Amino acid sequence: MSTMRFVDRVLRRRRATVNDVALEAGVSRGTVSRVLNGERYVSSEARAAIDAAIAKVGYVPNTAARNLVTQRSGAIGLVVHEPHSLFVEDPNIASILLGANAALSEADYQMACLIADTRRDVDRLARYLSGGLLDGVIIVSARTSDPITSVVEKLQLPAAFIGHPVDISTSAYVAIDNVAGAREITSRLVATGRKKIGMIAAALDRDSGADRLAGFTEALGGDVDPSLVAGVRLYSYSDGQAGMRELLERHPDIDGVFASSDAVAAGALDVLTAAGRSVPGDVGVVGFDDSSWALRCDPPLSTVHQPATELGRAAADAVLRQLQGEPVEPGGIFLDTPIVWRASA
Structure with missing residues (x-):
């Protein structure tokens, strides 16, 4: 018999059922169902017999059928509203993903990772969420008036935001105090004796970016020269480079910089080095995140641990x-x- 004919024969073989498992284990179909559904009140001996029977008969649960009964898909979406490039570059997103996946795996849920970059992505994602393919969503980097937020709330999907956009209504959220963190790290920078401190302020269209700018402003007494703030689009290395060039052009004598993320700080450090400015000798630099970027920097970056x-x-x-x-x-x-105070300031 040829290999392909053998494979075809195996594929056509009758699929093992719950009845087969029950017969092999010597228990009732109801007992097998209780074990498959994760219910208690089944003896350890029965569970062991059922597990052995499942392995022997090759039983695979019919997830689609079970989902029709429970009205659950067994999947939770992780929606990241960031450009594709930042999804790869930002170690915070990877850490969030791993933390979420660990918790969902323990609860026997599958995580579906969804990236919303362009408007077309957002529209497609809205249609996907409306299709009942996910039991709930975790949303990262939502903006104020984010269309994804509107869809989630309209569908009444169980959801949790990482961060706290002001218009998320009564949805659950998990966050850090970006204002306090930015205020404290800037105050530490001021305490080193710096006289002209600027900020590379990223992602001002979302709560984290706006709050970090607010914390920086509070640390400086609420009166900041607007020319000492370089606004950039993303928490990215290249945006850090662009922001630092802008600050150096406006203020060649700048002696302190708060970068609103570690990746932004890394870009700023490289521009300062290329311009012949020593860190921390000429310019003290601090970041935000305590990500892998912080330890890759030379010198290692003082930062806020997220x-x-x-x-x-x-x-x-x-x-x-x-x-x-x-x-x-x-x-x-x-x-x-x-x-986390290191050598960059």
């Missing part, structure tokens, strides 16, 4: 609790952001 993995896990837990019928926790969940 617990990205824990944010992902907490957001996944919030969605899972909603699926179990628990109410959304009022006021959101806030995680600590300690300062």
Whole structure:
């Protein structure tokens, strides 16, 4: 018999059923169903017999059929509203993803990762969310008046935001205090004796970017020369380079910089080095995130620690609790952001 004929024969073989498992294990069909559905009140001996029977008869649960009964897909979406390039570059997104996936895996849920870059992506994602293919969503980097937010709330999908856009209504969210973190790291920079401190302010169209700018402004007494703030689009290395060039052009004597992310700070450091400015001798530089970028910098970067993995896990837990019928926790969940002081300032 040829290999292909053998494969065809195997594929046509009757699929093992719950009845086959029950017969092999010597238990009732109901007992098998209880084990498959994760219910308790089944003896350890029966569970062991059922597990052995499943392996022997080659039983594979019919997930599609089960989903029709439960009205659940068994999948949670992680929606990242960022350009594709930043999804690869930003280690915080990877850490959020891993934290969320760990929590969902423990609860036997599958995570579906969805990236919304262009308007076309957003429209396609809105249609996808409307198709009932996901039981809930975790949303990263939502903007104010984000169309994805509107779709999620209209569908009443169990959801948790990482961050706190002002228009998310009563949805669950997990966040850090970006204002306090930015204020504290800027104050530490001021305490080193710097006299002319600027900021490379990224992502001002979302709560994290706007809040970090607010914290920087508060640390300087609320009166900041607008020319000492370079606004850039993304938390990216290249935007950090562009922002630092802008600040040096306006203020060649600048002696301190708060970069609104570690990736932005890394870009700023390279521009300062190319311009012959030593760090921290001529210019003190601080960042935000305590990501892998911070340790790649030379010198290592003083920064605010953002617990990205824990944010992902907490957001996944919030969605899972909603699926179990628990109410959304009022006021959101806030995680600590300690300062990590290194050699760059």
